[in-house]
Amino acid sequence: MSSDGLEALRIDRSRRRRMSPWIWVALVALVAVALLSPRLMRRLSVVEVAVAPAVRISAATGQPTNGSPELTAAGYVVADRQSVLAAKFTGRLARLNVAEADFVKKGDIVAELDHTELDAALDQAKAEVAEADAEMQRLGKAAAQADAELAAAKASLETVVAENEQYKILLAQAERLLERDERLLKTDAVPRSEAEDRRTIFEGLEAKIDWNQKRVVEAERRIAVVEAQAAAARAAVDSAEARRESAVARVQVVESQRDESFIYAPFDGMVTEKAAEVGEIIAPISIGGSMARGSIVTIADWTSLQAEVDVAETQLGRVRPGQRVAITVDAIPDRVFPGRVRRILPRADRSKATVKVRVDFLDRDEKAVLPEMGVRVKFLPDDAPAGVETGAVRDKIVVPREAVQSGPEGNFVWVVSDNVANRRTVQLGPSSGSLAEIASGVSAGEEVVVRGAERLTGDTADVRPAE
Numbered sequence: 001m002s003s004d005g006l007e008a009l010r011i012d013r014s015r016r017r018r019m020s021p022w023i024w025v026a027l028v029a030l031v032a033v034a035l036l037s038p039r040l041m042r043r044l045s046v047v048e049v050a051v052a053p054a055v056r057i058s059a060a061t062g063q064p065t066n067g068s069p070e071l072t073a074a075g076y077v078v079a080d081r082q083s084v085l086a087a088k089f090t091g092r093l094a095r096l097n098v099a100e101a102d103f104v105k106k107g108d109i110v111a112e113l114d115h116t117e118l119d120a121a122l123d124q125a126k127a128e129v130a131e132a133d134a135e136m137q138r139l140g141k142a143a144a145q146a147d148a149e150l151a152a153a154k155a156s157l158e159t160v161v162a163e164n165e166q167y168k169i170l171l172a173q174a175e176r177l178l179e180r181d182e183r184l185l186k187t188d189a190v191p192r193s194e195a196e197d198r199r200t201i202f203e204g205l206e207a208k209i210d211w212n213q214k215r216v217v218e219a220e221r222r223i224a225v226v227e228a229q230a231a232a233a234r235a236a237v238d239s240a241e242a243r244r245e246s247a248v249a250r251v252q253v254v255e256s257q258r259d260e261s262f263i264y265a266p267f268d269g270m271v272t273e274k275a276a277e278v279g280e281i282i283a284p285i286s287i288g289g290s291m292a293r294g295s296i297v298t299i300a301d302w303t304s305l306q307a308e309v310d311v312a313e314t315q316l317g318r319v320r321p322g323q324r325v326a327i328t329v330d331a332i333p334d335r336v337f338p339g340r341v342r343r344i345l346p347r348a349d350r351s352k353a354t355v356k357v358r359v360d361f362l363d364r365d366e367k368a369v370l371p372e373m374g375v376r377v378k379f380l381p382d383d384a385p386a387g388v389e390t391g392a393v394r395d396k397i398v399v400p401r402e403a404v405q406s407g408p409e410g411n412f413v414w415v416v417s418d419n420v421a422n423r424r425t426v427q428l429g430p431s432s433g434s435l436a437e438i439a440s441g442v443s444a445g446e447e448v449v450v451r452g453a454e455r456l457t458g459d460t461a462d463v464r465p466a467e
Helices: 003-009 013-045 117-188 193-260 313-318
Strands: 047-053 055-057 070-078 083-086 090-096 110-114 262-264 269-274 299-300 303-311 325-328 332-349 354-361 374-381 395-400 405-407 412-419 420-425 435-440 447-451 459-465
Touching: 070 083, 070 332, 083 313, 083 405, 117 193, 299 354, 303 313, 303 374, 313 354, 325 354, 395 447
Parallel strands: 047 459
Antiparallel strands: 047 447, 055 395, 070 303, 070 374, 083 299, 090 110, 110 262, 269 299, 303 354, 325 332, 325 374, 332 354, 395 435, 405 412, 412 420, 412 447, 420 459
């Protein structure tokens, strides 16, 4: 083959090398289009919509809660009357008759301290009273006997004195007759024997008077002795009576101490805490490092449960005693309890700038509402409609009426979050004017589509809220 033929068959490699860059550019372009086309398509499918937030309307004020003067405060359930039961003296707990959640009546024996030593002391004191009674009886008999002897001695003295007085009268008469007879005797006007008889009578009366005078002295001496004996007997009786009174007082003291061994319920209530067990030492004051218990149980008056909440001191002017409130207990969020402000405590907490307010439950579930449960209290204005405090009238969620769409499955709205609209089924409540009430399905603050919803399809769609 000639050289011209070979030259014709030769491959031109330089031309091939010049075309290869264009081929690579085309390949890269094809790959880029393949990768970017879904994003471009999605971008082209974004729908511009107008959105508006779902708003909570306060049942108390009828205004949106984010701009209404509604006042709420948080706190806890407390007992207005509560008693921590302890002992007046140190002793061992011998018996505990209650446990937590037990109801007690006023006067029930809740606990009992060991009173063995007090029982012995009481028996001894009663024995001393009995001994004093016996001694008083014996001394009383002796005093009565002495008084009887004294009365007899005085009666005997009175008899002797009376006799003497009678004798003195007779003596005076005899003396006058004797003097007359002696005058008549000088003239022999009377017989001498008669005058001598007069003298014998006179001398006999004098002798009787002298004898009775000795009897008077003896009786007076006897009276003095008996009076001393009677006074001593009465003094002994008084001393015995004093000893008896002292013994009776000791009985009363020991009985009082023994009675203090029994811990009584001060009022009707429930046992909310048990702080001691049988066998432990109970002391009026628990000292650090001591094993003694300072209390036994805590009892709360179940009828006095209240809500105690902290109200900002800047809002205190909007709270007054007697004001209606709606109480929600954290443990029972679906129920609303009516209440009224009982009192505003006269002290502020400067660290929190709050003041404590006590609120009465007007109606509550005694088994469900317990002390120390968390509560939230809504203070109602005077013109709040009836039923707000019981939950019969509640806050409602509303959206613009144009946000609500209808479909085969019922009413729905488009809820927008992070530029994505999600279709959400809702239940409607009563509607009025340009607003539709949402009974369920949307929460306050969520944004819903109010314009452009007709261009949204499926369950989700990319959207761009209008400026």
